[in-house]
Amino acid sequence: MTAAVRKSIRDLTRRKARTFFTILTLALAVASVGVLAVPALMAESMEREVAANRLPDVTVTMAPLVLSPADLAALRGLPNVADVEPRALLVTRVWSGERRERAVVVGVPDFGRQSVDVVSIDSGVAPGAGEVLTDRNNASRKSFDVAAGGVARVIGSDGQARRLRVSGVGRNLTNGESDLSNDWITLYASARTVAELAGRPGVTSLNLRLRDDSRAAAERTVAAVRDELRARTAFTAYDDLPTIQEPGSYPGKDGFESLASLFGIITLLALVSALVLVSNTMTTLIGEQTGEIASMKAIGARRRDIRRLYLRTALILGVVGAIVGVALGIALANFVVGYFASLFFGIDAGVSVSVPVVILSLLLGIAGPPLAALPAIRRATRLPLSEALSATGSAVGGQGRLDAALRRLDRIPRSAQIGLRSLGRRKRRNLATVLQVAIAVATLLGLLSIGTGVGETTRQWFDDNDYAVWVQSVQSRPFGAEAEAVSRAAEGVDEVQSWLQNRVRVEGRDAEAWGLPAQPLMDTRIREGRWHTRADVAGAERVAVLGPTLARVTGKGIGDDVVVVTGNGPSTFRVVGITDNQTDNGGALFLPLTALQEALGAPGAVNNQWITTTSDDHDAIDRVTTRVEDALAASGEQVGTLVTYDLREKQVAANGQITTSITILGMLIVAISMVALVNTITMSVLERTREIGMLRSVGARARDVRRIFATEGFAVAVTGWLVGVPLGYGLARALGWAVGQTVGIDVAFVFPIAYVGLALAGTVALALLVMLAPLRRAVRLRPGDALRMG
C-alpha cells in the first residue's frame, strides 16, 4: 500500500464521526435512487402473479347461461381462443357478526382443472358441496374473520341464510384483488353450490385467454364468441361491454402507476437534498485539509498529485457509501413494493432486485463524492501557499454583512450571541443545511396538504350525493319492471330514483356512462354549459355532459359531437355541459336516461336505484337497506347495496392509508435533513474543539458551551423552517396538479396554518433530538484534550 493510499485511509479513520456521517448521507442518497425501482419491481411481481393466475385477456358477462361441455369445447375451438374458463357469480350478502355485508360468491366448475383466472388455494382444501373458500383479504380488510373450519352464513337468492363450511383460504387476482374501494367479501365455491344459492344453474361470465391479445384481435374474438353462443344456446347479448385487458396490464395497474409517479417526485427531492449534503460534507473535508495541502505543496507536491490524493479519498468514501446505499436501496424498494402489493393487491411480492437501478445507484454513489469534491479540491490547490500556511490562532469569521447584522443582537446572553454569530463562519455549509431542512419541511407540508386535499375531495364527492343507499344490480343486468315499486314499498324509504349505468367507449377510451334523470339525487357540479333538462329526457335527446377528465383527454367541448360505442353499436351525442363531478376519476359520461336506453336498444332498462330514507340515523339506514335487499331478492332481483355513510368512512380511511404511505416515504427526506443538521453541529464542534478548550479555560460552564452550539443548531433549523413554508406551499400546489394530471382527480387545495405550526414544532423537536449527541460531545471535552486537538 502506498503512502498516499495510507493517507487517504487515515484521513477517513482519523475523523470517525465525520466519516460515518458522510457515508450515511451518501448511502441515503443512493438508497433514495433505489425507490426508482419500485414500479419495475411491482410490475415484475404482478407479472408473476398474473402468470400464476393466468389472468384472462377478455371477460364477457351474460345472464345465467347453461353451457354444456360441447359448448365450451366449441368456444375453445374458435380462432384466437387459447382457453376458456366459465364462472358463475352470485352477488349476495353474508352475515359478518351482526351485520349483513355485501358479498360475491365465485362459482368454479373444477378447482383442480382451472385454465384461466385461477383461484389458488393458500391453505385448506378445495370446497366441496356445501363448502366455500374465503378470500385471503376478507379477514384483513373486510372484517370477515371466519377462518377455515368455521361456518359462513351466506344468504341465497331466496333470502334464506345457508350455513356453508369454510374449507380453506384462497385468492384470485380478478375477484379478490383489493382495489381499495372494493369492500365486497369474496368467497369461492363449486359451480353447483352457487347454483343452489342462486336458485338457478348457469354461468354468468366467460374468461378467455387469447393467442393474439392485441385490441383488434380481442374485439374480433369477442364478436366470434357472441356469434357462437347465439348459434348454440339461448344467448342473445352480453350484459355489459366486454373487459379487454391491455397487454402487460393487470387490475389496479393504473392506480399504482399513478401513485408511483408521486414516488418519483419524492425520490427527486430526496436525491437533491442528499447530493447537497454530500457536496457540503466533501467541501468541509477538503477545507479542513488546507494546511496539509499547503504543506504538501511546500515540499513539492503538484496540483495533480494533491488532486489525485483527495479524489482517491472521495472515491473510497464513494465505494463504501455506494455499497451500503445499494443494500439500503434494495431493502427500501422491496419494503415499499411489499407494502403496496399487500395493500393494493393482497399479494406477497417476494424479494427481487432491479439490476439497472442497482447499476445507476452504484454509479451515482461511486462517482458522486469525487465529483462533489472537485470544486473544493480546486479551491484548496489554488489557494496561495503563504495564506494556507499561516496560522493566526483565530479562525476566520465575522466579516460579512450577515455577521454585522448578527452583531447587533447584543441583548441576548453572550453564549447565545456566540452561537448565532457562528452562523456566518461556515456560510456555505449552514446554507446547505438550511436548504435541506427547508426541503424536508416543504415535503412534509406538501404531503400533508395533498393528503388533506384528497380527503376533502373524497368527502366532497360523498357530500354531493343526496341518497342514503345505492342499489346496484348484479353485473349491470337490468332490473325487472317492478323493482322500483318494490323498493318504494319498503318501510323507511322516502324516494327511489332509478337510472342506468353502462360501460361504453368514448373516442376510443373506456368510460362509465350514467343515464340519469333531469334532477338526479346528486350535485351535478356543472362547470361549463348545462345539465340535460326534462325536455331532453322526455325527448331522448342525444346530449351529453362530460366529466372533467373525459373532457380533457378527448379535447371535446360544448357543442362538439362525441361518438359513444355501446354493446349495441355507436351513437353520436352533442356535448352540452362539462361537470366537475369526480365519478370514475372524472372520466364519466352523463346522458339523459332515455337517450342511453335508446342507444343500448333497451327501452325502459334501469340497473341502479338511488334511495333516500325518512331517517338519517345510521342504524335506521341499515335497516332500510336490509328491507330493500330482502324485498328485491324476494322479487327475483340480484342486487348489491352501497350505503353512503359507510362507504364514505371506508373511502376516507382507504385514502388515508395511501397518503400515510407516501408520507412515510417522505420521512426519507426528513431523515436526510436531520442527518444534515447532525453533520453541521458535529462539524461545528469538531472544528472548534480548540475554541471549546479556550472557552472552558476562561470560565465557560457546560451550559454555556451547550447554549452556544444549540443556538447555532436551532437557528439553522428554524431558518430552514422559514424557507420551507413558502416552498411547501409551492410544492402542495405542484403535487395537487400532478395528482390531477396522473390520477385525474381535481384535488381540493388546502394549506392549513395549523400544519405550518406543526412543521415548526416537529422541526424544533427533531433538531433538539439530533443535537443531543454532538452537544454532549462538546461539553464532555476536557480543556486539555481540546486544546491539543484542532
Add this chain to the structure above:
Amino acid sequence: MPRGMPATRLDATETEPQVVSAVSQPIAERSPVDEGRETPLIELRGVEKSYRTGTVEYRALRGVDLTIEAGEMVAVVGPSGSGKSTVLNMITGIDRPTAGTVTVDGRRIDQMTEEELAVWRGARVGVVFQFFQLLPTLTALENAMLPLDFSRAVPRRERPEVARRNLELVGLADRAGNLPFELSGGQQQRVAIARALAADPPLLVGDEPTGNLDSGTAVEMFDLLERLNARGSTVLYVTHDRDLAARARRTITIRDGLVED
C-alpha cells in the same frame, strides 16, 4: 481580601456568584501583594501525568514537586517535550494529574470537577495562549469581557467598562470595536491578555505568550507582564526565549518530566 477582589463562591452549582465588591476599581488603586502569606500560592507534590495514545503510554511528568509564592514572576523553561506546558496545565486545571496533588490558592484543584474548575478558572486564573485563541466573531471589547460574561461576577452594564479599562492597560483602548482579523498578531495577544485580566485574577499563566510575536512586540508584551506582576499578580509563563527567561525573578527548569535542581 487584601487586594479588593470580588469574593466569588466557587461552587459550580451556584447560578449567581455572590459579589462582595465589584471589580470596578482602577488597576492603580489595588493594594500591594501580601508578601506575608504563610502558604504558597501554588504547590505541586509528586505530580505525574501520563498520556496514552493507542498502545503507547507517554509519561510527560514523572513526579514534579514545586511551590510558587504569591506575587512571584516565574519562568518555566526546558527543552521541547520536557513537560513545561504540562506543568502549566496542571496548575490551571486544564489537565488532570494521573498522580500527586495540585494545590492552588488553598484549593486542591486535582479534586475539583470540570464544572468547578471552569468556574474557578474564570475567577482566579487568567490564561494567555500562544496562538491568542480569540473568538473571531467577537470584537476586542467583547473578547476582553468574555470571562465576566461567563462568571457573571460583575453586573452586565459594568462589564464593558471593566473590559475597556483592561484594553486601555494593554494599550488598545482605541481598537475596542475591531474584530480579531482587523488586528495584528501583537494586538491580538494584547486583547488576549486583557481577557485574562477580566476578573482581576491573582494568577496569570502564559504558555509561550510571546512565541508568536516578533522580538520587538515580544519585549513590549513582556514589559506588560512585568507591570502586572509589579502591581501584585503572580505571573507564570513558559518560554523558549533565554532572554525572556532571564527577566523572570525565578526560573524553574523542567527536564524529562522532572524539575531540575
